[in-house]
Amino acid sequence: MLRSTGLQHTQSVMNVLRMFERPQPRPARFAEGRVGYAVGDIHGRADLLLLMMERLEARLDIDTRPAGPPIVVFLGDYVDRGPDSRQVIDLLLSDRPAGFERHYLRGNHEQIMQGFMDDPMSARAWVLQGGAETMMAYGVTPPAPMSATPEEWQAVAAALREAVPPEHVAFLNGLKRYVELGECAFVHAGVDASRPLDQQSDEDLYWVRERFLASKRQFSHRVIHGHTPTDKPYADARRVGVDTGAYASGTLTAARLEGEEVSFVSVTSRPTFRTG
Numbered sequence: 001m002l003r004s005t006g007l008q009h010t011q012s013v014m015n016v017l018r019m020f021e022r023p024q025p026r027p028a029r030f031a032e033g034r035v036g037y038a039v040g041d042i043h044g045r046a047d048l049l050l051l052m053m054e055r056l057e058a059r060l061d062i063d064t065r066p067a068g069p070p071i072v073v074f075l076g077d078y079v080d081r082g083p084d085s086r087q088v089i090d091l092l093l094s095d096r097p098a099g100f101e102r103h104y105l106r107g108n109h110e111q112i113m114q115g116f117m118d119d120p121m122s123a124r125a126w127v128l129q130g131g132a133e134t135m136m137a138y139g140v141t142p143p144a145p146m147s148a149t150p151e152e153w154q155a156v157a158a159a160l161r162e163a164v165p166p167e168h169v170a171f172l173n174g175l176k177r178y179v180e181l182g183e184c185a186f187v188h189a190g191v192d193a194s195r196p197l198d199q200q201s202d203e204d205l206y207w208v209r210e211r212f213l214a215s216k217r218q219f220s221h222r223v224i225h226g227h228t229p230t231d232k233p234y235a236d237a238r239r240v241g242v243d244t245g246a247y248a249s250g251t252l253t254a255a256r257l258e259g260e261e262v263s264f265v266s267v268t269s270r271p272t273f274r275t276g
Contacts, residue, residue, distance in 0.1 A: 043080055043247035046084035048268075052267045075187075076107025078107070105177070117157055189227035190204060190239075207227075223240070
């Protein structure tokens with residue numbers, strides 16, 4: 001009798017505790033009836049971008065739905081670090097992957113590149129953050145970062161403005177801050193969960209790292225992002241991270257979204273699909 005009473009007490013305590021448990025949020029859904037891809041940071045790796053475009057184009061028929069063709073969102077950081085930033089933008093302007101609805105986000109590296117062309121003295125750190133490789137891709141010799149005079153910085157910025165084709169400038173100017181598709185928000189870096197999506201700062205959308213990654217606060221959308229490189233892509237109910245450090249690792253990754261499901265496709269010298 002005492003044992004039975006003890007069991008009843010334990011069960012009662014568990015029932016009370018369950019009353020205070022937070023219900024698990026329903027997984028966010030991508031745009032109804034569509035398939036989507038989010039491509040991580042490319043950073044001047046035109047070879048990997050071409051492989052990714054070919055890989056997605058090969059899936060066009062598989063991923064087309066009655067509601068529309070597949071959607072691809074490029075998450076930003078097309079330039080810097082890798083050797084072929086100019087060619088990367090040429091590829092992004094080439095209407096590929098063919099047959100896809102395409103969206104292009106601004107990353108922090110596009111932001112600082114444009115900042116350098118406008119005001120090189122305030123953004124000269126860009127040269128040490130991969131900007132030197134971008135300058136060389138456009139045929140411009142970078143200055144010596146520690147010893148260049150203000151006049152030399154101005155001259156290099158002017159040379160870069162002259163070297164970047166007008167269609168590349170228009171592309172950079174037209175990049176989006178974020179894209180909202182279904183219950184998913186596509187951003188470059190992350191968000192401040194205390195603000196609505198349409199009130200996010202550039203600092204959070206383009207630059208945030210630890211504060212966003214460490215937060216447990218639920219946002220209004222599932223956040224799909226790049227910016228923070230990891231060995232493998234990451235997905236949970238709150239966020240999906242797809243930056244696998246392409247310029248250094250030789251692996252460019254995209255997240256595939258359909259309904260509540262997320263999987264990954266990565267391209268290297270021998271691209272392979274993997275589920276996660």
